[in-house]
Amino acid sequence: MIVLSLAVIFAVILAGLSIWANARFRHHERLPMQWSLTGAVNWTAPRALALSLVPALATGMLAFIAVLALNVRPRAGQENMVLPVTIMIGATFIAVHLFHFRLIDKTIKRNGG
Incomplete structure (x- = not known):
């Protein structure tokens, strides 16, 4: 049960960080998602998608870990x-x-935005 509680806490923290970042980057419609080794942006994503990808992946993985912790010895x-x-x-x-x-x-900042 503690693992499930921790999973929820981490998911809430990540969602809160995304909400904070959404306000911080509100002037940018698209945000970088991947960089080359030279530092050039390879591709961008809409702001909502860019800020929700990590929390979505983390929530899925932490939920899986919580289910395993509850059901597998x-x-x-x-x-x-x-x-x-x-x-x-x-x-x-x-x-x-x-x-x-x-x-x-x-x-x-590097691109003057």
Whole structure:
């Protein structure tokens, strides 16, 4: 049950970050989604899609982890790893989301926007 609660908390945090970023980037209809190694933008997406992709992926993965935690017994000796791994996965999604915002901001500033 704790894993399910954590999954919901991480999903809410990611959604809140997207709402915050939506207000921050409100003047831009499309946002960068992929960069080449030289830093050039390869493709963009509408702002709503760009800001909701990571939360949607994270919610799906965390829901899957929560279902597994509720229905499948861990292997012997791994019982105490479910909670820390769930926290690590959720924190990684938050870090990736914030890194995406940083890259978007850097690209916008570089292009004079």
